[in-house]
Amino acid sequence: MSRDTADPGSIAREPGSVTGDSAGATDTPSGDHAGDPRPATYYHLARAVLYREFLIFVRYPANAVGGIVVALFFFGVLFYGGQLLAGQALADSLEGIITGYFLWTLSVGAYSSVSNDIGSEVQWGTLERHITTPFGFAPVALLKGVAKVVRTFLTSAIVLAFMLILTGTRLSLDPITVISIAGLAIVSVLGLGFAAGGITVLYKRIGNWLNLLQFGFIVLISAPVFELPWTRVLPLAHGSALLQRAMVDGVRLWEFGLAELALLVGVAIGYLFGGYLVFHYATRRARRLGVLGDY
C-alpha cells in the first residue's frame, strides 16, 4: 500500500483500496474505480475549509451581526463624542479616521478570529485532527486564515458603508486597490493571530489577555511612518499609510512605487511566516509537554 503523497497537491490512497460492494457497484458500473475513495487535493481542502466558514457565517449570523453593531457603536461614540470635543478639527481628519477605523475593524476581525479559532479548536478537540491531517497543519491553518480574512472583509465593508452614510463622507473605493492594500496589511495581523493561537495552545486560558493586543493595533495603524520610517516594518503601519493614500487621496494600486508595494508584501509575508513559526514551535512544545489539546 502506498502511503506517500503522489504529488504536492494530492494525498495518495491505495488505488482500488475500496472494493465494489453491492452499493458501491452502482457507482462502478464498468468495474473501474469510479466509486472508490479518491484522494483529496488542496482544492478540496480549500473548498472544505472555506465552505465550513461560510456555513457558520450564514447559519449563525448573530456573532457577525454583533461584531458589526459593536464596531458601529464605538464609531458612533468616536464620531459624535469627537464632534462635541473637537468640532471642526475632527471634520478635517474624518476621512483618515474612517479609513483607520476600517483597517482596525479588519485587523481585529482577522486577529481575534484566528487566535480565538485556534483556542476553540483546542477546546473542542478538533485541533488534533487538523494537526494529524495528511495535508499538514500549515496549509489548513493558512486556508482557515484566508477564510477568516474573507469573512472579516465582508463585515468590515458593511461597517465602512455605515460609517460613510453616517458621516456623509466620500472616499475613493477602488476595489482592487483597497482589497489588495488592506488585505496585505492584515496578513501581518494574521501572523500575530497565529502566534497568539500558538501561545493559547501552550498556556491555554490566556485568550482574554491576548485580545488586549487589539488595542495596540490602533497605535500601529496611526504609527508616524513619515517621521519614523523604521515603523514601516511594524505590522499594519506601512499598510495603513498606503491605505490612507489609496482611500483618502485616491491613489490606485499601480500608482504606488514598486518599493512601497514590495515592502508591504515583505512585511505581510514576514509576519505571517514569523507567526506561523511561533505557532509551530508552540505546538511542538505543547506536544513535548503533553498539553496539546488539554484544556
Added chain:
Amino acid sequence: MTGPESVFTTPSESSNSAGVTGPPALAIEGVSKRFGSGDDAVLAVDDVSLTVERGSIVGLLGPNGAGKTTLIKCALGIVLPDAGSVRVFGTDVSGSGRRAAYADVDAMLEGARNDYWRLTVRENLRYFATISGVDPNSVADRHDRLLERLDLADKADMAVRDLSRGMKGKVSLASVLAGGAELVFLDEPTLGLDVEGSRTLRRELRRLAVEEGLTVIVSSHDMTTIEAVCDRVVMMASGRIVADDTVTALLSAADRDAVRVTSADIDERLLSTLAQRFDLRAVETDGPRTIVEVGVVGDQLYELMDTLREAAVTIEDVHTVQPDLEDVFMSVTGVETDAIGGIDGRTAGHESMPTPVGDAGGQPS
C-alpha cells in the same frame, strides 16, 4: 473481502486475504514519556513496546492514570515521547513520513467533541473526510451507509448540537470513520454515555470494525466495553504493560472460580471450618444472613456442599462467581483497582447465574 454491507474496505484486509503480509498496523518500540521534572515528575509511559497486527481489535485496559491516553497520543504524534519509536503501517510518525502515515489513522480522543457541533452530521463527515485526505464526493454513498449503520440517517441534516449525547458520541465515531482510516484509536469512546448509548456504541463499533476489517485500538477503564469489543486486551498499570493476551486466555488464566453462598445458618464455628478447609475469600453479612465467597477447584465444590450439609446449613442462595477482567487485573498487578482510580463495570463483568436453592437438605440444584 468485505461483505455487501461494507462501508469502507481496507488494503490491509485485501493483503491478508491474498496472503501478503505487510508491516503491522502499529509498532511501538520502547516508548517512554515523563511529564514534569524533579520530585513532581510523573512517568506516564515506561518503556512500552506493543505490536498490533492489521485487522485486530485491541483493548487498552487500565485504571485512570495508567498511561493509556498518553500511549495513544504518542502513537498519534500528538505527544512526543522521550524515548522509543512509533511506526504506523511501517512509517515512523516522528519522521518525514508522518503526514503520509496520518492518511491511514484517525482518533477519537477522550472527552473531546472531535467534531463541529454547529455543522450538520453530514457536513461533519464531509469535512473530516477531506481533512483526512479523501474527496468527500467520492465517498458520499459510503457516508450514507455509515450513517444508516449508526442509526443517524434521519439525523444526517441536523446540527450536531441538537442531538442527544449518545447521538453525539455516534457522530464522533462516524466522523472518525468518514475518511476511511485503517487504524482507528478510540480513547474512552463510551465516556459520559448512558447505559443504552454505551451499549449501542459498543455493538456498532464491534460490527463496523469486524465488517470493515479495521484495526481498532480501544482505550477504556470500562471493562464491559473492552470485553464486548476487543479480541485482545493489553492491561496497563503505572505506565507499563502488565498483561497482553486474548480476553479468553486472560479470563481462563485468572483462576478465580468461586461460589457465593447465602444462609442464615453460617456461624463463627462454621466460618472457622471453612477457612481451614477452603479458600475463604470473603465474608459479608446482610441482616440475619451471612454471605461467604469460597474459591473452589475441581471436586472442592462437592466437599463444600458436604461441609455445609453436615453443619445443617439451609442455603438460601448460591451463585457461581466467574472471573472478570478486573479480577485478572488485580491478579496480575496485585493492586486493588479502587485504590488507584478504579476500573468500571465489575458488576456487569460478572455473568454468574443465580441458583435458587430450596431448603431441603441444602443441596444445590
